[in-house]
Amino acid sequence: MADKQLRNIPYTRPSITETEVAYATDAARNGWGDHCYDYIIRFEEVFKAHLDVKYAIATSSCTGALHMGMHALGIGPGDEVIMADTNWVATAAPIVHLGATPVFVDILQDSWCLDPQQVEAAITSNTKAIVAVHLYGNLCDMDALLKIGERHGIPVIEDAAEAIGSVYHGKRAGSMGSFGAFSFHGTKTMTTGEGGIFVTNQPDLYERVLTLSNHGRSRAQGKQFWPDLVGYKYKMSNVQAAIGCGQIQRIDCLIEAKRNIFLMYYECFKDLPVRMNPEPEGCTNGFWMPTLVVEDDIPFERDVLISELKQNGVDARVFFWPLSATPVQGRKAFNRRFISENIYLRALNLPSFHDLTDSDILFVSDIVRNAIARTH
Numbered sequence: 001m002a003d004k005q006l007r008n009i010p011y012t013r014p015s016i017t018e019t020e021v022a023y024a025t026d027a028a029r030n031g032w033g034d035h036c037y038d039y040i041i042r043f044e045e046v047f048k049a050h051l052d053v054k055y056a057i058a059t060s061s062c063t064g065a066l067h068m069g070m071h072a073l074g075i076g077p078g079d080e081v082i083m084a085d086t087n088w089v090a091t092a093a094p095i096v097h098l099g100a101t102p103v104f105v106d107i108l109q110d111s112w113c114l115d116p117q118q119v120e121a122a123i124t125s126n127t128k129a130i131v132a133v134h135l136y137g138n139l140c141d142m143d144a145l146l147k148i149g150e151r152h153g154i155p156v157i158e159d160a161a162e163a164i165g166s167v168y169h170g171k172r173a174g175s176m177g178s179f180g181a182f183s184f185h186g187t188k189t190m191t192t193g194e195g196g197i198f199v200t201n202q203p204d205l206y207e208r209v210l211t212l213s214n215h216g217r218s219r220a221q222g223k224q225f226w227p228d229l230v231g232y233k234y235k236m237s238n239v240q241a242a243i244g245c246g247q248i249q250r251i252d253c254l255i256e257a258k259r260n261i262f263l264m265y266y267e268c269f270k271d272l273p274v275r276m277n278p279e280p281e282g283c284t285n286g287f288w289m290p291t292l293v294v295e296d297d298i299p300f301e302r303d304v305l306i307s308e309l310k311q312n313g314v315d316a317r318v319f320f321w322p323l324s325a326t327p328v329q330g331r332k333a334f335n336r337r338f339i340s341e342n343i344y345l346r347a348l349n350l351p352s353f354h355d356l357t358d359s360d361i362l363f364v365s366d367i368v369r370n371a372i373a374r375t376h
């Protein structure tokens, strides 16, 4: 038991090597004056190549990328944007800031992503966009969502903050919608400390976001310090981009580490009455965060298990709350009971930083197994 007390297992932590340190050091030492955008330009280029998209704009956060992209799509007061009720608030905040209303629909039992049927039923004459959030790396049903978007003339946005490494029938998450947004926050699969990126294949949308991202200064504008419109300041710094260049160089191994961790948890839990992140035929899950949902008919106290893990030095996290139950100014699309209102009480996220050892995974798994075995 002495071993137990010694463990300190965070739920996430970046994987930083000498490569990132060397690039960041170079940016801090030399990345000024004429070189102040060098790493930013390079980072955008390599990220575009990784994702196979035409345009990218590095940003200070995913939230900022979403905000500018939604603004560029013309989302504003009186508009509605459909998204899943189970979500991180960052997806909803830009909608609210633009004066529009997030309309929450229910999630699917298996992917925990928005239910396409509910999306279509929630469309009104005010609907301006659908946001597909690939939750915990799990892919949304993009075929169905893109078809709905096409049928109704509504853009589908991809919030792929949690889905680097996830591939939908040969296409990377974030590359399929009108635009995609990624996060490089310190908890994500790859990091720049804080940071994000806007990606798209649409030249006109790219131009609009480029202008918005530069305080509204169009790149065709000849006058210095002349704003063509009121824009934003959500830029990534050169030093952050330098770290990003190191991370993207190692992206395959960062994703593989996440996948291996998930697969080991999955093996440990395969005879338990639980569901974990799915990986449907033809898809690859980046498995950003291994998540466990205990079946409905099994008695389960999420908070008891989380505190038991904490007592053993293990930091597990709660599943996302239904945003409709929080102070976010949105509304539920339908007046009925949602899966999102129940699932978070039966679920938790397990530690998954890249350097987590097999022994740590077995240690965490034993505590979880024992807790669930006690109740059934």
Ligand SMILES: *Cc1c(COP(=O)(O)O)cnc(C)c1O
Pocket (backbone or CB within 6 Å): 060, 061, 062, 063, 064, 088, 090, 091, 133, 159, 161, 162, 182, 183, 184, 185, 195, 196
């Ligand atoms: C992390 C996250 C964001 C926000 O990313 P930031 O870079 O912190 O703005 C947005 N959406 C989802 C789904 C996230 O997980």
